[in-house]
Amino acid sequence: MGARLEETPGAQVSLTDPDARAMSSHGKGTDVVGYNVQFAVDAEHHLILAHEVTNIGSDRAQLASMGEKAREASGHESITVLADRGYYSGDQIVACDGAGVAPIVPKTETSGGALRGRFTIQDFVYDAAHDRYTCPAGHFLTQAKKRSTRGPDPDFVRYRNLDVCGDCPLKPRCTSERFQQIRRWKHEDVLDAMQRRLDRMPKAMTIRRRTAEHPFGTIKAWMGATHFLTRTLPNVKTEMSLQVLAYNLKRVIGLFGVSPLMRAIAA
Numbered sequence: 585m586g587a588r589l590e591e592t593p594g595a596q597v598s599l600t601d602p603d604a605r606a607m608s609s610h611g612k613g614t615d616v617v618g619y620n621v622q623f624a625v626d627a628e629h630h631l632i633l634a635h636e637v638t639n640i641g642s643d644r645a646q647l648a649s650m651g652e653k654a655r656e657a658s659g660h661e662s663i664t665v666l667a668d669r670g671y672y673s674g675d676q677i678v679a680c681d682g683a684g685v686a687p688i689v690p691k692t693e694t695s696g697g698a699l700r701g702r703f704t705i706q707d708f709v710y711d712a713a714h715d716r717y718t719c720p721a722g723h724f725l726t727q728a729k730k731r732s733t734r735g736p737d738p739d740f741v742r743y744r745n746l747d748v749c750g751d752c753p754l755k756p757r758c759t760s761e762r763f764q765q766i767r768r769w770k771h772e773d774v775l776d777a778m779q780r781r782l783d784r785m786p787k788a789m790t791i792r793r794r795t796a797e798h799p800f801g802t803i804k805a806w807m808g809a810t811h812f813l814t815r816t817l818p819n820v821k822t823e824m825s826l827q828v829l830a831y832n833l834k835r836v837i838g839l840f841g842v843s844p845l846m847r848a849i850a851a
């Protein structure tokens with residue numbers, strides 16, 4: 585068993601289904617070994633535009649591919665995609681940029697600084713016109729000269745002000761270093777643009793919940809809130825596709841009736 589565990593990618597072996605994997609979950613007592621089902625649901629009719637089944641435990645790498653599938657299925661050149669914070673990934677958000685998919689995903693607060701009463705990056709306001717940050721004490725942090733910054737990381741630029749932090753009364757809430765230094769990713773403007781979209785749509789996550797969770801709830805109820813009937817990834821994908829097809833057919837019949845659906849299929 586030990587040898588088998590070492591040979592398996594991700595060091596996981598499920599004796600029930602060789603393709604099933606542990607899914608990450610924040611809910612207490614909700615850990616599950618199984619599959620990750622992705623739905624992209626249209627906000628107007630709650631039809632499932634695109635779906636996918638993976639055995640990847642987290643949603644972080646799913647945004648761009650699901651967004652593109654949904655855009656293609658919608659027939660629109662560009663769409664807005666609402667996703668929960670589990671989908672927040674800079675690389676995925678950048679991959680959507682310019683591809684007709686405008687994601688709106690809340691940021692994940694990973695530092696824990698806010699919980700300890702410390703400032704977070706949201707407290708530092710970036711001014712694109714002057715390429716500088718304004719810190720909570722109202723001072724400007726500007727780009728550090730490349731050769732004087734620590735770490736040869738070409739994807740990040742550092743902003744700081746060496747003259748102000750030493751005497752700042754807010755320093756205990758800001759940094760334990762000699763001075764504060766903000767790292768800005770080379771694609772940060774794409775993330776900033778997304779944050780502005782989220783700010784303009786304060787109900788985005790409420791809309792997301794009532795849209796995406798609707799088919800999940802309906803299909804789970806149909807399935808009896810139990811396990812998939814089949815095993816291994818290809819079979820589970822087929823099972824899920826049949827569920828999605830049935831859901832969409834019932835939904836269209838419920839919305840428009842049988843005759844318009846028959847006419848649409850024939851056309």
Ligand code: SF4
Pocket residue numbers: 719720721722723748749750752753754755758759763764
């Ligand atoms: S410590 Fe420096 S960066 Fe932080 S609030 Fe004070 S002056 Fe601004």
